[in-house]
Amino acid sequence: MSDQNSTPPLNDQQVVALFNPLFGGLEKTHTNDSVRPLLAHYTSIRVMENILQSSEIWFSNPLFMNDLQEMRFGLNEGTRFFSNVEHLKKAGGNDARADILQRAYFHYFNHFDEQQAFDTYIFCLTEHAPDNNDGLLSMWRGYGQHGNGAALVFDSSKITVVPESPLLFAKVSYVTDAQRVGQVQGILENWIELTLKLDLPPDRLHLASYVAFTLIKSHALVTKHAGFSEENEWRVIYVPERDAKGVLKQFLKYHIGERGVEPKLKYTIGHMPGVSANDLALEGILERIILGPSHSSPLAKRSVERLLDNIGKSHFKTLLRASGIPLRPNSGSSF
Structure with missing residues (x-):
């Protein structure tokens, strides 16, 4: 007879x-109702035109980005940790359970490396002060075609976050290599303590390794080297494993540029069930358009106004601002 009172x-x-408490520190990087700043995306005039005309933004794979340690550093630390059986014996309690944890972790790591890393994407923005109509000189030089581009400023408070969305919204943390190592070690020490306390049955122990890998990967996606701290970056992150129904798979495409062929997620801003709220539209979140210092003359501004008229976006003309930074334009530059 079965025990009707058994759980x-x-x-x-x-x-x-059961491992949710371990994610508390990482969740602080994600935006909430009290932290919803203006965010600027610096780009070229041509890309600005494409975004305004089509409402399409391109997410890039972090493995192709300018921080050479992007995403790799934290994952390498996780690999080192799970290669040490002594660490895992502390979490599992004995050799047999340590072996389960190790094999499961590398299963999840290899699956990510082979199936998901290629299609993990981020869209980069920089926090923008409300009274700043000039933009940031370092950002113009690094991402705005040396002042020949534009900055699209979005109001993140106008974006309704969908909890189950495969798009996550996060603020980047800037750390030294030593701090990165220390943070990953701290995350995994807490994981050891909770895994040992939960004492999961052997057939569920692999889930502890899944949590560990998720923690390490999440940390890797929202940290950058301290040398990039002036960017004050926020990210929209496409996490493929959260897209169980493949809603955004249709937007997985490519771009041929100076570095050859690169994978891209070409996402159209707008309502999409399970991804974005029904009030999402470019017109609702675009707060201003700042023309780079090299395009700050009245003639250049009028030319951009003509551009907006021609692409059917005349209503954006009231959002135009001209940067007043006295940056000398590059010789022969044009748009």
């Missing part, structure tokens, strides 16, 4: 939820 076993999702 039914937890499903996988419920087991993973």
